Amino acid sequence: MRRREIVLGIPWEYFKDFDFTQLGFKCGLEVHYQLNTKKKLHCRCPAKMVDGEPDAATIRHMRPTLSELGEYDGTALMEFKTRKEVVYLLYDEVVCTYEMDDTPPFLINREALDIAIEIALMLNCHIVDEVHITRKQYLDGSIPTGFQRTAVVGINGYIPYKDRKIGVRHLTVEEDACREVSDVGHRITFKTDRLGIPLVEVITEPHMRTPWEVEEVAWMIGRTLRATGKVRRGIGSVRQDINVSIDGGTRVEIKGVPRIGLFAPLTAIEALRQKALLELREELLSRGFTAENMEFRVMDVGSEISELICDALSKPIKSNMKFKMVEAKGWDDLLAFNVQPGKPFLHEISERVRVIACLDRLPNILSPSLITSITPDEVQWSKFLKKHSVEERSGIILVWGDEDDLKTAVDEIMIRMREATIGVVNETRQACSNGTTDFERILPGPNRMYPDTDHPPVPISNEHIKGIEVNLPERPWERAERYRRLGLSEHLVNELLDSKYQDTFDRVASEVAVNPTIIAKALAEDIKWIRREGYDTEKLSDERFVEIFRAYERGLFPRDILPSVIIMTIEDSRSIEVILREKGIEMVNKSEIASTVREVIKANNPTHLNNDARFRYLMGIIMRGLFGKAEGGKVAEILKDSLRNLSYR
């Protein structure tokens, strides 16, 4: 009859070679970067995050109002259904009456606006003649006004990528929302320090065709913004949303993805989730289901619930929760249909119940379609279902909670199951660390924007734009091209683009005649592990690096000990020559190397080994003796010659 265990999902190996272009994979990015300004965007509070106890707190409630067109917004309704109480933690130092919607906005922060223009120009955008402040509806409580002030600064830009262009639809400057502290039951709590900090939002066209392209383009956008030196760095300063769709599916937004490293798995799994939901839809249609004719029976479950003895139910039973059972005719085992790795369709239902009915203790639903070690077993279920005269081919969901939440939950279960006949639902989802996603909210309706009557338009003159344009930093793809011409590998080019030592590299490479690859490797790679080893690499100035590579250029030490020399110069501020002399680091000449090689061969020549092994063995001994005194390459050359001569004898 029903499946007995979770069918664990699609392994990474499966979609590594999957052809996503065939699915009609489409993805666009919405990238938010906080700007490094002194003040907030629409008030004069300092733009910084604070820790510690709040100075005050206030509680508000959300209520939907009819729009001018006489409709309720879908998201607004959903938020209302959750009956949330919103708590704002206030800090005197960084919050004024503007953030709490008690006073109108100040004129827009010009510093922030200029940074936004600069970034828009970097992304080849056309800059608007006049900036119009707009209100963007924000109903999750993270902005007390219920809207965010936002303004388009640039439109129709692009980033060159492979042999094509990734379109940048527009770039806006806007105010950041509150930080969520907790969201438990019917109470959500926010910290207000972040509220109002300026950020830019870069929205690309859905031009990425595979999960891997999404990742590469995201890196490129990040590098472009960081190249200005005017965006904030660190945890929470960057937030990225990804829009994914496939043919026949719909745009689903994955919100707040913290790491670019998650982009490929997240978008791959979302594409396959949509594919699975479309398959589920086909199956439902083939069974003759539509959203209208789907048949449900909702049953009250009383004291007989105690017959289902299992870990998942012991607590709800003890705390006298109410129980209901939803029977969906003809669903059979489709509830266990896998839509994400380890997440069957039941999980989609459970998520809706969690978010909308606020039943957030998991598991919040149980079904005989999914039997695990904490659920009732098959025998218990079968007896129980017989008692309730449930049809053999029905899908069953058991749910519990207090009376109000339970009613919302039962409705939501039926809504989600009906929606399965549509296929993919337009919604926002949150990223999980394993690459899967969970439901977050229904996507807002299209009328989310309306003009802000509190703020006059801000004209941007051509002269002003030109003034910013002449000082634009080098774009990362231009820099990459320059590095490629220096002979750096693609790997090193990318490492350097993400390194804060790229300007140092430029300086050293232009002043010292050392192979650029050696410089790049030291600055983009070695320096990272030196830092990880606990050395304070911040102490090294560009001048110091020039000095180190000059010494290397003059042959004062071999390449093998370049990282050690860097470490020595962190701890010792004297000149490199003095340090090297004191440590006894001195290069030996060719004839000295040759005589060391001869001695070592004489003393230990393992003739029983084959040529390769013998070479490696001897090389090891010789380099231990000559470490810091000779280039490994040169030693290898001499050793090879000597061994060849030996074998001729």
Ligand SMILES: [Zn+2]
């Ligand atoms: Zn303020």
